[in-house]
Amino acid sequence: MTGKIIELNGLTKKYGDFTAVDHLDLLVGKGEVFGLLGPNGAGKSTTILMLLGLTEPTEGSVKVCGIDPVNRPAEVKKKVGYLPEDVGFYEKYSGLENLVFTGRLNGLPESQARKKALELIEKTGLAEQASKKAGLYSRGMRQRLGLADVLIKEPEVIILDEPILGIDPYGVREFLEMIVKLSKEEGLTVLFSSHHLYQVQQVCDRVGLFVGGKLLAEGDINTLSRKLFGNSPFAVEVGVPGNAERDPAIHAGFIETLMSVKGVLKIKEKNHKMLIECVQDVTPDISRTIIQAGFELTYLTKKEYGLDDIYYRYFEGGTDHD
Amino acid sequence: MTDTVEQIQASHGKGMTGRLRFVLFSGVRKKRENHVVHPFRVIVEREIGDQIRSWRFIILILIIALTTLGSLYTALTNISEAIKPDDPAGSFIFLKLFTISDGTLPSFIVFISFLGPLLGIGLGFDAVNSEHNNGTLSRLLAQPIHRDYIINAKFVGYLTVISEMFFALGFLVMGIGIIATGIAPSPEEFLRIVLFLLLSIIYVAFWLNMSIWFSVRFRQPATAALTGISVWIFFTVFYPLIVSLIMKGISNPAWVSNPSYQILLEKLKLGLMRFAPNVLFSEATGTLLMPTVRSLGPLTMEQIAGTVPGPLPLGQSVLLIWPHVTALISGTVLFFVLAYVPFMRREIRSR
Numbered sequence: 001m002t003g004k005i006i007e008l009n010g011l012t013k014k015y016g017d018f019t020a021v022d023h024l025d026l027l028v029g030k031g032e033v034f035g036l037l038g039p040n041g042a043g044k045s046t047t048i049l050m051l052l053g054l055t056e057p058t059e060g061s062v063k064v065c066g067i068d069p070v071n072r073p074a075e076v077k078k079k080v081g082y083l084p085e086d087v088g089f090y091e092k093y094s095g096l097e098n099l100v101f102t103g104r105l106n107g108l109p110e111s112q113a114r115k116k117a118l119e120l121i122e123k124t125g126l127a128e129q130a131s132k133k134a135g136l137y138s139r140g141m142r143q144r145l146g147l148a149d150v151l152i153k154e155p156e157v158i159i160l161d162e163p164i165l166g167i168d169p170y171g172v173r174e175f176l177e178m179i180v181k182l183s184k185e186e187g188l189t190v191l192f193s194s195h196h197l198y199q200v201q202q203v204c205d206r207v208g209l210f211v212g213g214k215l216l217a218e219g220d221i222n223t224l225s226r227k228l229f230g231n232s233p234f235a236v237e238v239g240v241p242g243n244a245e246r247d248p249a250i251h252a253g254f255i256e257t258l259m260s261v262k263g264v265l266k267i268k269e270k271n272h273k274m275l276i277e278c279v280q281d282v283t284p285d286i287s288r289t290i291i292q293a294g295f296e297l298t299y300l301t302k303k304e305y306g307l308d309d310i311y312y313r314y315f316e317g318g319t320d321h322d
Numbered sequence: 323m324t325d326t327v328e329q330i331q332a333s334h335g336k337g338m339t340g341r342l343r344f345v346l347f348s349g350v351r352k353k354r355e356n357h358v359v360h361p362f363r364v365i366v367e368r369e370i371g372d373q374i375r376s377w378r379f380i381i382l383i384l385i386i387a388l389t390t391l392g393s394l395y396t397a398l399t400n401i402s403e404a405i406k407p408d409d410p411a412g413s414f415i416f417l418k419l420f421t422i423s424d425g426t427l428p429s430f431i432v433f434i435s436f437l438g439p440l441l442g443i444g445l446g447f448d449a450v451n452s453e454h455n456n457g458t459l460s461r462l463l464a465q466p467i468h469r470d471y472i473i474n475a476k477f478v479g480y481l482t483v484i485s486e487m488f489f490a491l492g493f494l495v496m497g498i499g500i501i502a503t504g505i506a507p508s509p510e511e512f513l514r515i516v517l518f519l520l521l522s523i524i525y526v527a528f529w530l531n532m533s534i535w536f537s538v539r540f541r542q543p544a545t546a547a548l549t550g551i552s553v554w555i556f557f558t559v560f561y562p563l564i565v566s567l568i569m570k571g572i573s574n575p576a577w578v579s580n581p582s583y584q585i586l587l588e589k590l591k592l593g594l595m596r597f598a599p600n601v602l603f604s605e606a607t608g609t610l611l612m613p614t615v616r617s618l619g620p621l622t623m624e625q626i627a628g629t630v631p632g633p634l635p636l637g638q639s640v641l642l643i644w645p646h647v648t649a650l651i652s653g654t655v656l657f658f659v660l661a662y663v664p665f666m667r668r669e670i671r672s673r
Binding site for chain 1: 357359361365368372375376456464468669672
């Protein structure tokens with residue numbers, strides 16, 4: 001397949017009886033920023049390790065840049081930059097020296113590695129800390145140095161495992177902007193894992209949702225919500241005070257009236273609020289119906305499913321979406 | 323941007339030593355800097371640099387240098403008494419520098435057999451686990467290198483440091499000895515000393531690999547260090563006690579007067595003792611540096627009868643300790659395999 005940088009086919013990893021990754025199929029195209037989203041222990045890191053040939057899949061195949069990392073890990077690692085979760089550096093050496101070391105491991109002569117390291121240090125905004133010992137770096141600085149470390153080998157793909165964990169919100173935004181800028185400037189493919197929804201939503205072209213080793217859905221946020229919420233991608237939440245305490249017959253009638261609105265699929269009641277799921281945006285019809293039926297409408301909001309809802313719906317509430 | 327780059331470069335080359343180094347080696351550096359160095363060498367260089375800059379190495383080398391100087395001093399003050407006119411080893415005066423002592427301070431070889439394990443354990447106990455705990459291991463594994471480069475480079479790097487140190491110390495002792503006594507070593511003496519230094523390196527490598535194994539096995543460097551030290555103490559302190567307990571338990575007083583039974587017991591005891599690497603090492607070094615040592619087992623009167631007391635030629639001494647050397651090397655290899663296999667198989671996650 002052309003233009004596909006990462007190809008996973010039926011990828012499975014088992015640790016004894018425990019299946020960490022379960023028949024995963026995934027394609028990531030060139031230049032894409034792809035977010036692997038899922039709770040802890042969903043198999044994101046295991047997938048990443050398999051992409052790099054750091055652990056062998058039990059079943060299925062992996063191809064990164066057309067190379068199989070199981071048989072030729074060194075070649076894959078030449079093209080893929082990997083920033084592990086909570087990256088560490090040799091603390092006795094300065095940030096610059098750490099970068100030069102990585103550059104030389106990637107076959108650069110020392111002078112060239114140094115030149116490149118200085119450029120990257122500039123790019124990642126660490127110029128003032130370049131000669132400071134890496135042991136004195138803060139978490140955010142370490143993460144940025146990690147990005148420089150990944151970039152020094154001029155990779156085609158960069159894989160970041162939980163890159164924004166433990167950085168303050170300002171740092172997160174800066175870091176993510178840096179990633180996006182780099183990917184656009186240099187045509188890099190970026191794959192990163194996270195359980196921070198909001199940030200992923202901001203920067204990713206596409207997102208894959210990971211639960212229990214399975215990819216529940218993938219696509220951009222809109223496709224994703226359509227996929228996950230089936231044919232009820234829209235929801236309207238309304239507040240009708242006192243409705244539930246009313247005569248059950250009237251109440252049932254009210255529900256029936258609402259259901260008769262064209263496009264409404266399902267109605268859920270909770271604490272004086274009703275969640276109305278519908279095929280398309282029928283908010284005006286709903287409000288009109290409620291008013292015409294003689295009820296009071298105190299509250300109405302149109303719900304758009306963001307990643308948050310997707311996340312909570314699937315991870316917190318389990319798979320209970322009936 | 324270039325401004326900052328220059329600034330960094332300037333701040334980097336600061337300091338007297340930096341400038342001096344620059345002046346001295348700039349020519350060499352220029353040439354080397356534009357050269358692609360094999361990744362394996364890059365890692366080995368880093369390991370060596372790491373070790374020799376570390377406090378622990380400075381402390382270890384201070385301990386060893388001080389004991390060396392101490393033992394050399396006692397050897398030099400006692401060497402005149404040690405030389406007797408009818409001594410069969412009279413032609414090996416120089417070797418005595420390494421072996422004699424007046425009882426106040428142990429001799430050089432005793433010090434080495436005692437401190438060698440400490441050096442090996444001290445260098446290797448955090449080889450792999452500290453990289454893992456610092457999060458550098460997974461970053462290293464993401465580079466286009468084979469995984470075994472990491473553990474091989476560690477072994478090669480540490481061994482280089484140890485070898486350089488032992489040869490420096492050994493030649494230092496020799497040099498001071500030449501100056502102080504005015505006697506130059508004969509070629510055979512020199513060869514014996516070089517072989518002794520090589521043997522010491524193997525011995526330290528044995529403990530080094532054991533502690534690298536512990537560093538792969540245990541996640542906490544402290545656990546690895548303690549385990550290594552306890553094995554060392556076990557063999558130097560408790561193992562002889564255990565062996566003598568066993569010997570006491572199995573010896574039958576009724577047969578004690580029988581010489582062949584005594585020989586059997588003695589052989590058994592030696593066989594048991596030789597499971598301890600330090601016993602192997604001290605027997606082997608003793609034979610190398612004291613050419614008068616003719617046998618490492620019990621000798622009967624019949625065997626001794628008719629022998630002319632004289633030193634063994636080098637070839638014969640080496641033959642005598644060949645099994646010891648083989649055992650030490652195979653132990654070294656065994657520990658390396660024990661460290662290597664799980665390291666290669668293990669799935670390494672960050673931290």
